[in-house]
Structure formats: C-alpha cells, structure tokens
Amino acid sequence: MRGSSATRREEGPGATEMSVDAACLLHGALDVRVDADGRARPSRFLPGQLRALASVRAWHPGYYRQLAACTSGIALEFETDASRVTVEVALDEPPRGTRSVIADVRSWGHAPGGPYDGLSAEVDGHRLPLALPDERGRVSWDLDDPEGAPTVGQQRLPGMGEPHRVRVWLPCLTSCLLGRVRADGTYLESVGARADLLVLGDSLAQGYVAHDPGCNWPALLAARRDLDLVNQGVGGQVFQPGTLRGLSGCVRPESIIVELGENYRYEPCQASRVERDVRGFLAELSGAFPAVPIWVLTTLPHLEDRYPTHPASCFAVVDDLIRSACAAHPQMRLVEGSALLDRGPKDLAELLADGSDHPGPAGQKMVAERLGFVMDATADPPETRRARGLEFAEAAGDVAFPLAECLRRGIAEVLFAQRDALVAEVSDGSRLVWARDRALARRALTCLGRPHAGVTCVCGGAALAREIARTLGSAARPCHLVILAGASRPSGPRRDVRVLTPSYADSIRAHYAHVEYLSPGELERALAGGALLGGFEDGRLVGFVGEHPEGSMGMLEVFRGHRRAGWGTQLLLAQAARAHARGWTAWAEVWPDNAASLALMRAVGGEVRPADQLWFVS
Structure with missing residues (x-):
C-alpha cells in the first residue's frame, strides 16, 4: 500500500x-x-x-x-x-x-x-x-x-x-x-x-x-x-x-x-x-x-x-x-x-x-x-416476493386468477416474479406458472428445476403450456377453471357438516376415488389444517369435500348409498361459504371429461370457463 x-x-x-x-x-x-x-x-x-x-x-x-x-x-x-x-x-x-x-x-x-x-x-x-x-x-x-x-x-x-x-x-x-x-x-x-x-x-x-x-x-x-x-x-x-x-x-x-x-x-x-x-x-x-x-x-x-x-x-x-x-x-x-x-x-x-x-x-x-x-x-424475503408477485398476477387479469388467489391467501412462496413471468410453489411442492414471455418462463423453470411434486399448474394459453411441457419433459392436459364467486349458501334442511380431524384419514383414503392424486403427506396436512369438511348422518361420515394445497376446492366424494340426496351440493356450498367468509374467492379445477362435476358446478352458480387457459403439466 x-x-x-x-x-x-x-x-x-x-x-x-x-x-x-x-x-x-x-x-x-x-x-x-x-x-x-x-x-x-x-x-x-x-x-x-x-x-x-x-x-x-x-x-x-x-x-x-x-x-x-x-x-x-x-x-x-x-x-x-x-x-x-x-x-x-x-x-x-x-x-x-x-x-x-x-x-x-x-x-x-x-x-x-x-x-x-x-x-x-x-x-x-x-x-x-x-x-x-x-x-x-x-x-x-x-x-x-x-x-x-x-x-x-x-x-x-x-x-x-x-x-x-x-x-x-x-x-x-x-x-x-x-x-x-x-x-x-x-x-x-x-x-x-x-x-x-x-x-x-x-x-x-x-x-x-x-x-x-x-x-x-x-x-x-x-x-x-x-x-x-x-x-x-x-x-x-x-x-x-x-x-x-x-x-x-x-x-x-x-x-x-x-x-x-x-x-x-x-x-x-x-x-x-x-x-x-x-x-x-x-x-x-x-x-x-x-x-x-x-x-x-x-x-x-x-x-x-x-x-x-x-x-x-x-x-x-x-x-x-x-x-x-x-x-x-x-x-x-x-x-x-x-x-x-x-x-x-x-x-x-x-x-x-x-x-x-x-x-x-x-x-x-x-x-x-x-x-x-x-x-x-429469491434474494428478497418471501413476503416481499409474494407482494410483488401478487401485484403482477392481478395486473395480468383473469388468466392468472389461480395464481393471484393463491398469493392473496398467502399459501405459496414466489420463486420468480417479473412483470412478464411468475412462478410460485405451494406446500406440497407443486407449482403455479403464468407468463407473457415464454422464453423467460422457460429460463426460470430451467434454473428452478422440476417441481418436487412433479405437477405444474399453467395459467395461460396452449402455446405457454406446450413450452413449459417441453421444458419439463412432461405432457400438458387442459382443465376447466370454475369460479364460485356467486355461489349461494346451502338451502333446505340443516345438515350435519363438520370440519374433519386427522382421525378420519383412513376412511377418506378408503372412499376417495382418486387417491392417486394425493402427494405423500398431503391428506394429513390438509386434515391437520382443517381443510376438509365431512357430512354426517346419524353420526356416521357419508361424504367429504376438501381443498387442494393451491387453494382450489376438490376431493368431493359422497359414499355409495348416500348419493343423489343433495350431499354433493351441500358439501360444495359449505366449503365455498367457508372461503367467502374469509374474504376469498372459491374456485375449483375440473377435468373436461368429468361431466358430473361440471353439471354440479353449473347447478350451484359456478362460472365454468373454457378449458383453454388452465393446464396441468405432469
């Protein structure tokens, strides 16, 4: 010196x-x-x-x-x-x-x-x-x-x-x-x-x-x-x-x-x-x-x-x-x-x-x-990234609704947030993606890697879904987005609907038609967080409805012998009412070939959007 x-x-x-x-x-x-x-x-x-x-x-x-x-x-x-x-x-x-x-x-x-x-x-x-x-x-x-x-x-x-x-x-x-x-x-x-x-x-x-x-x-x-x-x-x-x-x-x-x-x-x-x-x-x-x-x-x-x-x-x-x-x-x-x-x-x-x-x-x-x-x-604290991601998702409009609602509820960590691309991850390791810039989304997902849960929800058109599917080496499947913003409260005789506890895990697995969709530990976490409602007759569980990690309603199941008795409607509306009471918008994802669920969603006043703006890559 x-x-x-x-x-x-x-x-x-x-x-x-x-x-x-x-x-x-x-x-x-x-x-x-x-x-x-x-x-x-x-x-x-x-x-x-x-x-x-x-x-x-x-x-x-x-x-x-x-x-x-x-x-x-x-x-x-x-x-x-x-x-x-x-x-x-x-x-x-x-x-x-x-x-x-x-x-x-x-x-x-x-x-x-x-x-x-x-x-x-x-x-x-x-x-x-x-x-x-x-x-x-x-x-x-x-x-x-x-x-x-x-x-x-x-x-x-x-x-x-x-x-x-x-x-x-x-x-x-x-x-x-x-x-x-x-x-x-x-x-x-x-x-x-x-x-x-x-x-x-x-x-x-x-x-x-x-x-x-x-x-x-x-x-x-x-x-x-x-x-x-x-x-x-x-x-x-x-x-x-x-x-x-x-x-x-x-x-x-x-x-x-x-x-x-x-x-x-x-x-x-x-x-x-x-x-x-x-x-x-x-x-x-x-x-x-x-x-x-x-x-x-x-x-x-x-x-x-x-x-x-x-x-x-x-x-x-x-x-x-x-x-x-x-x-x-x-x-x-x-x-x-x-x-x-x-x-x-x-x-x-x-x-x-x-x-x-x-x-x-x-x-x-x-x-x-x-x-x-x-x-x-990811340099900024999670709260800062979440606020920035929510701002960009809301500015993107209806196409990014699932991402925006997930961030409003505070149930996702934003991994990447720029005005033209967003990537967020929820508790089970699955991700939600929206982008106007497909190259930027591809770059982000290349660096971030495949989601731990193997599932990516894509908010956008077919071109974005194909780009992300190629990047992750997977296939894209379209899905209907259903918004239940105007769904009514349950009507008719009052039914016994309760929040389910973890003690019901075995019964849910035994009756759920798509148990293969559940990631390891997802059901236990949902029950521990009070995310599932059950319908009871004479003190016995006859059906349930839940909420997926990204906040969408799902897992609706009514047991044999109790169907066509209004339980599906009652459970769905009860779950939607819980979301509305918290200031959230109730929503769901429905596969195009699930005619029964689509009919139920329309019957309770749900807005079923075309299956061309929501995709699942897995």
Missing part, C-alpha cells in the same frame, strides 16, 4: 521496481501464517475450524486436513499503474485427493487437457491465461492492452502506465507460500474488503476441476455479485456440525451458499445419523447468521458409471433430508441442485470433467449462471 511499510522501492542504478508483501493484498483468507523467511501461508479456515475438521467427528479427518489447506477462493487484489507485475509463489505438492481426481480427468474422453490448476489473473475484468510459477518461483503478467503499448524501441516510464485493477486467484487444488508482489509502476495499492460470499461445501465447491481457480462456480458468482469469496469447500466433506466455530465473528457475508450431500453416496451411512447432522449443521448456520440469506442446494447430478452409489448408502433420501431441514429456517432458500446442470446422459457426460461428479469449465459456468439466476430471483 502507498506509504505502508509493506511497500518497498528497489534500490540501485536504473531500478524501477517496487514490491509489496503479498499478505497485505489478500482477500478471502481468514488466517495467515508467516514462516522464518517472511513468506505467508494463507488459510481460508480459522484454527478452530481446522481442529474440528480433523476431529473424531469428521468422516475422514486426515483427508479433510489436507484439502482444507488448499487456497481455493483466496485472491490477491490491488490497483497499480504498472505495466507488469510478478508474484513470488511456491506451490506445495498437491494432496492425494487432488491427484486421484486429476487422474480420473486425464482418462475421461470429454475432459480438456491440463494444466488443471495454477494462478489465474483478471486485469480490469479481463481474464488472462492460467499460469504456473517459473523455476525461480515467480509468475508474471503484462497488464497493458497490447494495442496501447509503446512502439518498438520505446520504453514506458514508471508511473506513465494506465491504472489497472488486478485480481490474482490462488490455486484451488493445492496450498502455497507467498512472497512479494513486484511491479514496475509508482504505486501498488490494496483493494478494500467487500462483503463476503461464504460458500460451505465439498469438492464441487472447492473447485474440482475447473481448470482455472477463477473459473470455478463460487469464484464466478462472487465476481458477478462484486463480493469477496470465502470458499470453505473441502473435498469429501459432508454435513459436519461444529465446523463453523468462530466464523460469525470473522466474516461479513452478504450471502451464504451450502453445497453438501454428494459424498454420502460413496460409503455406508444411516439416514438417522445423516438427518441429525444435516439438521444440526443448518441449525448452527442459522444461529450464527440469522439475518443473512442462505441458499441450500440439494445434490447435483452425477454419473454412476465410474463410482456407483454404495448399496448401503442412504443417498436416496439425502435430498429429502436437506429439504426438510432447510424448511425449518426462514432465511434459507432451497435450490434444486439437479437443475444446475443439464441432465441428459450426453449433456452430463460432456459437462462433467471426470465422468463422475465434477463439472469441467463449461459445467462450472452453467452452475454459476443458473445458481446466480435463482439467487437473484
């Missing part, structure tokens, strides 16, 4: 070089150790964290200790008027875990050649080729635009160069010692610290095998969001409570990403223990950073050919464990990791650098772009 004791002007005849301790320029390092020769060894972990990684609670403590020493995400940042800079650096021998993955890469037909790691420089936002130290332990870069360089035979005087902003990313896959940064200008000043992007993960976060430490997805995301990167990805890591010790007092994250879970597939593991660790880790993280938005990824796609999932692994349930644990913390946003890479067998084979798990350069870029899209879409 200018005027700092760390800056030194080289003496001697004709000397034009200045130098700065590299340690003064570090970003993303949480600890720095200086050896007897004055060289700095930066670390992206605190000492207490390193002890936790190497403790008996770790799955592979020795392995984690080696890979935690790698300098992934650490960078030197400075401004200078120099035309050429040189970094003194000594790279350590790559850890065993690094060497084994690189061996896989070299034998995989779709992977580019090496080198697979080194130092990467960005000058004024432009990336320079990956570099390795020379025999003297130095890496040098020319900073000036070649078109603006002096003509042959002329020499630019110190201080006459253009000002440059430089970022040098240190290696992802090994550790290093740093000496000084040398420059031929008049100043070399450190860049002030920014807020952090904190990434907690495994080898996919550490940067295996991006072929450039500035081109792994955490580094690309940090650059896109103008944040410093604290990358705590460790190859082989899983959810390990206790590894966040002291972190909240040392970093200032604007955003946090959690990418863990893939390594459970390699060895035997019990779901109960994994569940405990996932919940414990995310609870510790939430407690340490209660006001910071946290994006939690489910597992990314992989190929089974080289390293099949262990038959005694609980990997099949890991994503559900992550979803459940994430839902317990309001500041956490779930990201479907399966959507971050194209999953077609040919696509995935070309995107994975090692034929197993680790994205190559194109895959790293895809993950960064799609994850960045999801983070931008």
Whole structure:
C-alpha cells in the first residue's frame, strides 16, 4: 500500500521496481501464517475450524486436513499503474485427493487437457491465461492492452502506465507460500474488503476441476455479485456440525451458499445419523447468521458409471433430508441442485470433467449462471416476493386468477416474479406458472428445476403450456377453471357438516376415488389444517369435500348409498361459504371429461370457463 511499510522501492542504478508483501493484498483468507523467511501461508479456515475438521467427528479427518489447506477462493487484489507485475509463489505438492481426481480427468474422453490448476489473473475484468510459477518461483503478467503499448524501441516510464485493477486467484487444488508482489509502476495499492460470499461445501465447491481457480462456480458468482469469496469447500466433506466455530465473528457475508450431500453416496451411512447432522449443521448456520440469506442446494447430478452409489448408502433420501431441514429456517432458500446442470446422459457426460461428479469449465459456468439466476430471483424475503408477485398476477387479469388467489391467501412462496413471468410453489411442492414471455418462463423453470411434486399448474394459453411441457419433459392436459364467486349458501334442511380431524384419514383414503392424486403427506396436512369438511348422518361420515394445497376446492366424494340426496351440493356450498367468509374467492379445477362435476358446478352458480387457459403439466 502507498506509504505502508509493506511497500518497498528497489534500490540501485536504473531500478524501477517496487514490491509489496503479498499478505497485505489478500482477500478471502481468514488466517495467515508467516514462516522464518517472511513468506505467508494463507488459510481460508480459522484454527478452530481446522481442529474440528480433523476431529473424531469428521468422516475422514486426515483427508479433510489436507484439502482444507488448499487456497481455493483466496485472491490477491490491488490497483497499480504498472505495466507488469510478478508474484513470488511456491506451490506445495498437491494432496492425494487432488491427484486421484486429476487422474480420473486425464482418462475421461470429454475432459480438456491440463494444466488443471495454477494462478489465474483478471486485469480490469479481463481474464488472462492460467499460469504456473517459473523455476525461480515467480509468475508474471503484462497488464497493458497490447494495442496501447509503446512502439518498438520505446520504453514506458514508471508511473506513465494506465491504472489497472488486478485480481490474482490462488490455486484451488493445492496450498502455497507467498512472497512479494513486484511491479514496475509508482504505486501498488490494496483493494478494500467487500462483503463476503461464504460458500460451505465439498469438492464441487472447492473447485474440482475447473481448470482455472477463477473459473470455478463460487469464484464466478462472487465476481458477478462484486463480493469477496470465502470458499470453505473441502473435498469429501459432508454435513459436519461444529465446523463453523468462530466464523460469525470473522466474516461479513452478504450471502451464504451450502453445497453438501454428494459424498454420502460413496460409503455406508444411516439416514438417522445423516438427518441429525444435516439438521444440526443448518441449525448452527442459522444461529450464527440469522439475518443473512442462505441458499441450500440439494445434490447435483452425477454419473454412476465410474463410482456407483454404495448399496448401503442412504443417498436416496439425502435430498429429502436437506429439504426438510432447510424448511425449518426462514432465511434459507432451497435450490434444486439437479437443475444446475443439464441432465441428459450426453449433456452430463460432456459437462462433467471426470465422468463422475465434477463439472469441467463449461459445467462450472452453467452452475454459476443458473445458481446466480435463482439467487437473484429469491434474494428478497418471501413476503416481499409474494407482494410483488401478487401485484403482477392481478395486473395480468383473469388468466392468472389461480395464481393471484393463491398469493392473496398467502399459501405459496414466489420463486420468480417479473412483470412478464411468475412462478410460485405451494406446500406440497407443486407449482403455479403464468407468463407473457415464454422464453423467460422457460429460463426460470430451467434454473428452478422440476417441481418436487412433479405437477405444474399453467395459467395461460396452449402455446405457454406446450413450452413449459417441453421444458419439463412432461405432457400438458387442459382443465376447466370454475369460479364460485356467486355461489349461494346451502338451502333446505340443516345438515350435519363438520370440519374433519386427522382421525378420519383412513376412511377418506378408503372412499376417495382418486387417491392417486394425493402427494405423500398431503391428506394429513390438509386434515391437520382443517381443510376438509365431512357430512354426517346419524353420526356416521357419508361424504367429504376438501381443498387442494393451491387453494382450489376438490376431493368431493359422497359414499355409495348416500348419493343423489343433495350431499354433493351441500358439501360444495359449505366449503365455498367457508372461503367467502374469509374474504376469498372459491374456485375449483375440473377435468373436461368429468361431466358430473361440471353439471354440479353449473347447478350451484359456478362460472365454468373454457378449458383453454388452465393446464396441468405432469
């Protein structure tokens, strides 16, 4: 820094070089150790964290200790008027875990050649080729635009160069010692610290095998969001409570990403223990950073050919464990990791650098772009997104009624909201979509991934439904939207209609004609929330009507022996009256071939709209 004791002007005849301790320029390092020769060894972990990684609670403590020493995400940042800079650096021998993955890469037909790691420089936002130290332990870069360089035979005087902003990313896959940064200008000043992007993960976060430490997805995301990167990805890591010790007092994250879970597939593991660790880790993280938005990824796609999932692994349930644990913390946003890479067998084979798990350069870029899209879409608190989504849905008019009504009731989370496209998700994992811009809707659904429940309700015409069906690899089926805004209250003799409790779950399953439509746990949640009404004769249940997770009336069933006695009308109108009493509009979805339900809806005053503006994609 200018005027700092760390800056030194080289003496001697004709000397034009200045130098700065590299340690003064570090970003993303949480600890720095200086050896007897004055060289700095930066670390992206605190000492207490390193002890936790190497403790008996770790799955592979020795392995984690080696890979935690790698300098992934650490960078030197400075401004200078120099035309050429040189970094003194000594790279350590790559850890065993690094060497084994690189061996896989070299034998995989779709992977580019090496080198697979080194130092990467960005000058004024432009990336320079990956570099390795020379025999003297130095890496040098020319900073000036070649078109603006002096003509042959002329020499630019110190201080006459253009000002440059430089970022040098240190290696992802090994550790290093740093000496000084040398420059031929008049100043070399450190860049002030920014807020952090904190990434907690495994080898996919550490940067295996991006072929450039500035081109792994955490580094690309940090650059896109103008944040410093604290990358705590460790190859082989899983959810390990206790590894966040002291972190909240040392970093200032604007955003946090959690990418863990893939390594459970390699060895035997019990779901109960994994569940405990996932919940414990995310609870510790939430407690340490209660006001910071946290994006939690489910597992990314992989190929089974080289390293099949262990038959005694609980990997099949890991994503559900992550979803459940994430839902317990309001500041956490779930990201479907399966959507971050194209999953077609040919696509995935070309995107994975090692034929197993680790994205190559194109895959790293895809993950960064799609994850960045999801983070931008879900950055605001859920309440803010819901209000914005409702504004856009109401402005869209009748075609977006189901989405607007769902948001008015507060029963959906808005995942994407722009004036020309909306995506919302309800409690069972199904989604509602409306869009004027089909390309924008396709982009949103590509990045958000398939709905967990496998069902998407599309509010719009046939062209939008076809677009979304192609995007999700599914089929679209038209449906009538029925509005019961003017439905009357039940008439005739007063009947025994009650709110059903969870004790009626078995009876409902035994009589419901379309039990296959119920997602796991949907009936229990509906009963617990008082969403079902039952009709009783002489104290015995004779029929019921419910409400689907998105708020539409449905599940209307009258038991044999009690039909054609007015029970269908009574139950339907009673459920509609409940909605109206809460200030809502009662509505329903009816398949075109369900003539009986359509006739009933019309008989009670429902407005049956044509089956060309509401579709189900599944």
